[in-house]
């Protein structure tokens with residue numbers, strides 16, 4: 668409806684892949700292919716690869732993100748990294764609430780809300796992930812699940828802070844499985860998320876909110892998904908590890 672008010676964001680989620688040397692090589696391969704992109708391009712990489720990614724993307728249109736952050740500024744949290752630390756090294760983006768964090772590492776709607784608050788306080792842009800499990804879709808409760816996730820994650824976020832929030836709808840059954848939501852399914856949930864933002868913050872906020880789709884998005888299906896009125900970009904796992912595939916998705920988003 669108001670897609671012209673939003674700039675698409677294509678973000679790679681590399682998950683637990685690539686060493687620093689491999690990071691440099693993949694970014695060097697991606698760089699020339701996306702140099703003319705008419706959308707925002709982000710690569711979210713493991714903590715250990717952040718310095719290499721920041722270095723390799725210098726002077727390019729590719730921005731760097733982390734894949735998680737802790738909610739405390741500092742303290743006794745062995746093995747964790749704070750939003751403040753990411754900010755301190757110049758990382759602008761962070762993924763929060765990815766389903767793999769929720770499923771394997773105990774992230775809950777409450778901790779997702781705390782991490783989101785901390786990231787916004789640190790001045791980062793958050794890619795907030797939400798999405799239903801297959802059983803929840805089969806039970807017909809997708810909208811309730813996703814609305815609850817978004818509502819709790821944003822409960823401490825003020826309207827003026829929404830400019831630094833991107834929401835990624837990622838049906839868990841579509842992540843890494845090769846099963847993609849149909850363009851209609853993706854748009855239906857993205858639209859519902861936008862309607863919720865309207866309820867919570869007003870129409871202007873809803874019109875500006877970037878809502879991505881993620882889950883087996885690839886070079887072949889990206890154009891159809893990205894053509895949907897409420898799909899404003901993608902969060903890409905597997906296909907973001909192959910430079911030509913990632914670049915093809917960026918190109919589809921630039922149209």
Ligand code: PGA
Nearest residue numbers: 842843882883903904905
């Ligand atoms: P996928 O992962 O593209 O490999 O399905 C998406 C994600 O987990 O963000």
